[in-house]
Amino acid sequence: MELRKSYFADQRKDDLHEIGQPRPRSDSPGHVTGKTAYFADRNFPGMLHLKMVRSPHHHARIRSIDTSEAEKHPGVVKVLTAKDVPHNVYTILILIQIGPEDETVLADGKVRWKGEAVVAVLAETERAAQEAAARVKVDYEVLPAVFDMEEALKPGAPIVNEYHGRNYYLYDSGECRKVRFGDVEAGFAGADHVLEQTYQSSPIEHAPTETTGCIVAPEGNDRFTCYTNTQAMFFTLDNASIILQMPGNKLHFVGGTVGGGFGGKVDVIVEPIAILGAKLTGRPVSFIYSREEEMQISSPRAAEKVVIKDGVMKDGRIVARKVTGYTDAGAYSRHSPYGAQKGAGHYPGPYTIPNVWIDTYCVYTNRTPSSAMRGFGVTIGDFALEVQMDKLARLIGMDPLEFRFINAYRDGDMKAHRQPTEGAALIECMQEASRTANWPVAEKFMAMSSYAKGA
Amino acid sequence: MAKVPVQFTLNGAEKAEFIDSGTTLLNALRDKIGDTSPKGGCHQGTCGACSVIIDGELRLSCLTLAETCNGAAITTTSGLSEGGVLHPLQRAFLDAFATQCGFCTSGMIMAAKVLLDHTPNPSRDEVVEALSGNICRCTGYEPIIQAVLTAARSNSQNAA
Incomplete structure (x- = not known):
């Protein structure tokens, strides 16, 4: 594997020798002796x-x-x-x-x-x-309560939070965060197969x-x-x-x-x-x-609902992707408007797709307010996207890993948010995974590169 | 409310306190005596973070009334190292990267110590069973199991 050194070249001395060397954690001696002071390890008179x-x-x-x-x-x-x-x-x-x-x-x-x-x-x-x-x-x-995101979005649903006056977060882009790239309907029309699936998750407590x-x-x-x-x-x-x-x-x-x-x-x-x-x-x-x-009482990870519709060709190329994501904020915003927005940025996945259409909603319900948890806004989306990728591969009778090689983003590819891809390493990661997991793929995929087109 | 006297040894030192009847050993140790190495994670006997050793047996200090410990010999993780030298279990936890947030660590070490005191050369299954009452939410169980097995080996080497 090639180690690219062009990034931060002016900040590198290349005299690094930490990798592969065990280093003791600085907090561990406190943990094993019971000396680490957590906030509750304090007692004040008259507390x-x-x-x-x-x-x-x-x-x-x-x-x-x-x-x-x-x-x-x-x-x-x-x-x-x-x-x-x-x-x-x-x-x-x-x-x-x-x-x-x-x-x-x-x-x-x-x-x-x-x-x-x-x-x-x-x-x-x-x-x-x-x-x-x-x-x-x-x-x-x-008062009447609403617990389901789609119910909450219907006209006449009980208003959960008067400070918003509606059961969704109003972004500057409107009722949802939106990504529009290419012509998704034309993409579906020209696709060999179209697959639409719905994925849902429940709140998760840390x-x-x-x-x-x-x-x-x-x-x-x-x-x-x-x-x-x-x-x-x-x-x-x-x-x-x-x-x-x-x-x-x-x-x-x-x-x-x-x-x-x-x-x-x-x-x-x-x-x-x-x-x-x-x-x-x-x-x-x-x-x-x-x-x-x-x-x-403490905020859980938000419940999410993700509807993904993909158009795919028999040769493995995904030609169109339409995603509607719903994030259940519960009764108050906390970090959820940001989480739902992150989803919009993330849903194309690490794949180059010429036609993309994304809407993500941050919805208010009478449930426990949700907030941050390990990659919130992205983790459930990744679960949905990668299950969808496996289903698409099965649909066209292709190895799921080879299917991902075909669609993997590479340096220079234009992403749906109109940022050119830079510093991609998905192909190299998958090559390493293929070797490590002993999941062989065709030689042409092992010869591919994230940054040398046509290889 | 009338106070109740309690007297026991903690890590070999005599301790005597007047407490409210019904005070848990966990609160007596932490709030009265100032040994904060046992942690309160659930206060209902399910997480194991409050584990201490009472007369050689592993106990949940959050479910033990302090007034029942009169005359007992109590050991906590804060009393394991001697003269600044870590106990083999502490050393093994440190070396094996068996701590993450650290909140479960002193309870884990207590459970492991009782195991090794009774079973100096445990099997992996015995280690797993001995730690089964202690939750590590960071889910670092594998390094913890390895640390206990390593400590057992170093103990038997020292004895040999």
Whole structure:
């Protein structure tokens, strides 16, 4: 295999000798001796425990909230509702100008998913907080809910999120992200075979062994130190600053050690309310998800639905691909508009197809808000695309690996987004895979190259 | 609430605390005594991250009431290395790349130690069985199994 050295040539000294050499992990000595400090390995005198009162309904109007019994419960120090949060309606991607703000820190007038935070209770012990949370009375008027993306997109469906006013994210390109390249209908008309298939996935929970949480300590100089297992330190700091209407220099975030994240700890959920609790009580606050909350409340990977229609020739060339992708954001945006957009960029796959048509929708339903997880927006798409590739190969009676060689993108090929391919290595990877997996392909494929046309 | 006295040895050192009745050993160790090497992953006895050794037996500290440990000898992962020298299991976990996020590691090492204390030369199946109550969500099971087998071999070499 050729190792290309043209990339970053001016930055290379080619005196590298790390590859193939074992290096000890710098964090491992802490792990094996139990010395690694996770956020929860801290204890402060007078620390309060925060527990959430959560919505038992998928979609409901809140008629009234009565916290009087909870406030009287022994050990309770503070009970927080929406009116206590300085900037209660937020959205995390507002930092990169992706709005509108569409989610409440504590529910205000409405709940849009089962498990949504409504009231925060701070008490001397976890047990007191739990008991008091059970004494909060919330009067709900249950509303019709929608759980299916296609149902949600139909006219007359219950509106999940009034901040959007419609059950899909409105991109600057309209109701979906779009890619248009060539003439996909002409491609289908000229194809030997056309195959349309639908692929679906369910939400997937990251299930880290260490649950989501943070411990906040007031520092006495009007600053707050937040020990957290967030995977997005400054993102969380900046969003906390907006939600609390507090300058960032009042917030000191300490983290970096995460007991398993997998993308599940990039939302900004526990820190702002814990900092607010510490501010209003003047005491350290611990807010740590129970295992049940981690599984039921934290954002999962989005459920997705992918409809792929391909036109293929008997000689193996894919001549047209039409994809409609749906990402179930649940009740709030979080990272899902970005995930659905990534899908649009990804769906042609690493293949050169002359006619491509893609629509990807970010859909709101009354389900648990979904967000980031390991390649979100792409992983489920890849599953669908590669199963589709195998089906197409079978349809024309071709070896599935050879079928991919025929369609693999190569340097210079124009991609559907009108970016010329550069630095492709799919063919070389497949050649290596063919050898390693002992899955032989015809000699002409082993002689191909990603960057020498005609070879 | 009236406090309850508890007294036990932790990694060979005498410990005495007054705790609320009903406090788990996990919370007593972490919040009262300050040994945070056992981790709370589920607080319901399913993940194994809180595993400790009580009188030679593997126990889930999140399901053990601290007040039942009076007079017991408790071992945690933080007490395994002596004089700055890692225990063979710790050494093997380090060398075998058997840690990722590290949250399950001290529980894994506890489970492995009880196995090797009872069965110095375990089969691979015995290692798998011994670790079956400990979840590694990073799914690094294979290096962990290899680390335990390596530690067993190095123990038997040292003994020979």
